[in-house]
Amino acid sequence: MRAGQTVWLPLTVASARDFGGPNVVKNFMKHYPDDPVFDPQKVFFTFDLTVPPKTINYAENQRLCREFAREKGIKVYDVAEGIGSHVLMEKGHARPGGAVVGTDSHMNILGAAYCFGQGMGDVDITFAFRFGKVWFEVPKSKRVVVEGSLADGVSAKDVVLRLLKEFGTKRLHGVAVEFDGSVFKEVGFSGAVTVCSMITELGGIIGFPATSEKYLEGLSAMGYEIPENLRPSNAEYEEVIRLDVGELEPHVAMPPYPHNVYPLRDVAGEKVKFVFIGSCTNGRYEDFKEFWSVLKGKRVADSVIAMAKPATREVFTRLLKEGVLEDLHDAGVIVLNPGCGGCAQGHEGMTGTGEVMLSTGNRNFPGKQGKGRVILASPRVAAMGALLGELPAEVV
Amino acid sequence: MKIEGRVWFVERNGSLIDDVDTDQIYHNAHLHITDPEEMGKYAFGNLEGWEDFPSKAQPGDILVCGRNFGSGSSRQHAVECFKALGVSAVVALSFGAIYWRNAVNSGLWVFRFADDEIVKALKEGKVASGQKGVIDVERATFTVGNHVFKLKEVSEVQREIMKAGDLFAYGKEVLK
Numbered sequence: 001m002r003a004g005q006t007v008w009l010p011l012t013v014a015s016a017r018d019f020g021g022p023n024v025v026k027n028f029m030k031h032y033p034d035d036p037v038f039d040p041q042k043v044f045f046t047f048d049l050t051v052p053p054k055t056i057n058y059a060e061n062q063r064l065c066r067e068f069a070r071e072k073g074i075k076v077y078d079v080a081e082g083i084g085s086h087v088l089m090e091k092g093h094a095r096p097g098g099a100v101v102g103t104d105s106h107m108n109i110l111g112a113a114y115c116f117g118q119g120m121g122d123v124d125i126t127f128a129f130r131f132g133k134v135w136f137e138v139p140k141s142k143r144v145v146v147e148g149s150l151a152d153g154v155s156a157k158d159v160v161l162r163l164l165k166e167f168g169t170k171r172l173h174g175v176a177v178e179f180d181g182s183v184f185k186e187v188g189f190s191g192a193v194t195v196c197s198m199i200t201e202l203g204g205i206i207g208f209p210a211t212s213e214k215y216l217e218g219l220s221a222m223g224y225e226i227p228e229n230l231r232p233s234n235a236e237y238e239e240v241i242r243l244d245v246g247e248l249e250p251h252v253a254m255p256p257y258p259h260n261v262y263p264l265r266d267v268a269g270e271k272v273k274f275v276f277i278g279s280c281t282n283g284r285y286e287d288f289k290e291f292w293s294v295l296k297g298k299r300v301a302d303s304v305i306a307m308a309k310p311a312t313r314e315v316f317t318r319l320l321k322e323g324v325l326e327d328l329h330d331a332g333v334i335v336l337n338p339g340c341g342g343c344a345q346g347h348e349g350m351t352g353t354g355e356v357m358l359s360t361g362n363r364n365f366p367g368k369q370g371k372g373r374v375i376l377a378s379p380r381v382a383a384m385g386a387l388l389g390e391l392p393a394e395v396v
Numbered sequence: 397m398k399i400e401g402r403v404w405f406v407e408r409n410g411s412l413i414d415d416v417d418t419d420q421i422y423h424n425a426h427l428h429i430t431d432p433e434e435m436g437k438y439a440f441g442n443l444e445g446w447e448d449f450p451s452k453a454q455p456g457d458i459l460v461c462g463r464n465f466g467s468g469s470s471r472q473h474a475v476e477c478f479k480a481l482g483v484s485a486v487v488a489l490s491f492g493a494i495y496w497r498n499a500v501n502s503g504l505w506v507f508r509f510a511d512d513e514i515v516k517a518l519k520e521g522k523v524a525s526g527q528k529g530v531i532d533v534e535r536a537t538f539t540v541g542n543h544v545f546k547l548k549e550v551s552e553v554q555r556e557i558m559k560a561g562d563l564f565a566y567g568k569e570v571l572k
Binding site for chain 1: 415417419420423424427428430442444463464467468469470471472475490492493494497498501502551552553554557562563564567
């Protein structure tokens with residue numbers, strides 16, 4: 001297999017969400033009405049966009065998928081389970097060495113578990129449901145070595161925002177990325193998820209994290225290990241990029257693009273109306289613990305509407321049992337059920353004209369989350385913003 | 397094979413717009429729609445200055461776009477909305493990866509420019525919206541008025557899918 005070649009890629013899992021899924025079902029019924037899916041054990045629906053459904057349209061779309069799933073013997077991770085890509089990782093379906101596709105443009109987040117994940121449209125996924133393969137243009141590879149350390153309160157989100165500031169959407173466009181460098185020594189599995197989730201915003205195909213001890217421990221806690229043959233090796237790189245970030249400070253992405261990134265101190269003081277923690281980028285247990293560590297025993301500013309939405313039911317359960325959600329509730333945060341809402345517009349938490357949302361999500365394009373503007377930040381910066389009602393000058 | 401049509405430069409103030417994401421092409425407020433024919437009226441509905449595109453588009457039109465066109469979500473809607481309007485091809489400096497494959501799979505012809513010559517030509521007023529464009533698929537060229545621009549080669553598998561009409565038609569041919 002060489003870069004530039006178009007190959008047919010055999011899949012270990014094909015999945016669809018409540019977004020895209022209904023179109024997959026309609027395509028399938030039209031083109032393969034009497035056919036089975038390629039392997040019912042390897043096909044899943046994961047509902048996460050509008051959960052539970054907010055309108056009759058969405059309800060009907062989800063019903064359509066459920067009926068199709070029943071007929072074809074496919075498992076549905078229904079509206080209670082949370083973000084599909086994370087559910088697939090937690091439930092053992094997205095394993096190192098696997099090849100997984102779904103109707104989620106952040107499916108390449110699975111690179112965090114050394115699984116080749118790709119988001120695709122409903123035509124691809126219909127074909128994948130039926131035949132268990134997709135065509136794929138083999139990308140070139142780049143190695144990105146980030147040297148430096150994380151200042152107190154600085155996390156993986158700041159790392160990836162810094163990369164966006166450096167590379168925009170150009171430098172890593174269309175390539176597979178291997179990460180390395182001292183910065184990643186402090187980034188665990190959940191941090192790897194954060195970094196890999198924004199490969200899409202960097203324009204890349206997929207990212208594979210540096211295998212620090214901390215990361216491997218986290219991966220092992222997920223029940224996974226990386227086989228020797230998948231470890232970063234001397235692949236043929238189109239480019240090796242070295243970046244020294246020194247002692248990295250907090251960064252935020254201002255509208256209208258995820259790569260419109262500034263050091264936090266340059267934009268401190270901007271008023272925020274909404275604060276959101278969640279999304280596939282920062283919806284894991286460790287992200288919530290960061291957010292919680294700032295807000296525990298305190299109270300969000302009166303002017304702020306703060307919302308917390310764990311990525312999955314599994315994450316939610318752990319946070320619930322450990323009292324984290326109770327503390328957030330007491331701090332005045334609205335605790336929401338797991339899913340993509342709050343980041344992917346479609347469910348709760350829209351902004352009005354001129355209102356600013358400080359979000360741990362991954363996109364801040366115009367219209368992304370209502371009429372207002374979205375600023376992307378780490379869980380800790382978001383929590384500080386919730387306390388102050390404005391962008392903080394620094395994190396504590 | 398040749399593709400001909402009226403050319404639209406998706407530009408603002410004389411520059412092709414970069415990073416037009418799928419929310420600007422087809423806003424997520426209309427994602428519940430599953431009938432492709434209905435999607436046309438929302439094309440570019442969230443791209444400032446281009447909201448009235450659906451009422452102006454004619455079958456055969458060719459879109460010329462900037463860098464990273466169609467970045468963002470995996471929604472097929474952002475391809476289908478152009479097909480519904482009869483747009484015959486999209487030629488861009490580069491595409492979001494998912495958008496590119498969605499277009500190939502739906503049989504919307506997509507091409508990447510081999511260089512930045514089109515940017516210069518547009519700036520110098522040598523080419524403009526409304527001119528006739530001709531894409532020569534085999535020779536990988538795009539002619540606007542009397543200016544010829546080079547395109548990148550498209551791999552055979554992908555070209556065959558677009559020629560077949562879509563991935564389903566292609567699949568029937570090769571997998572039977």
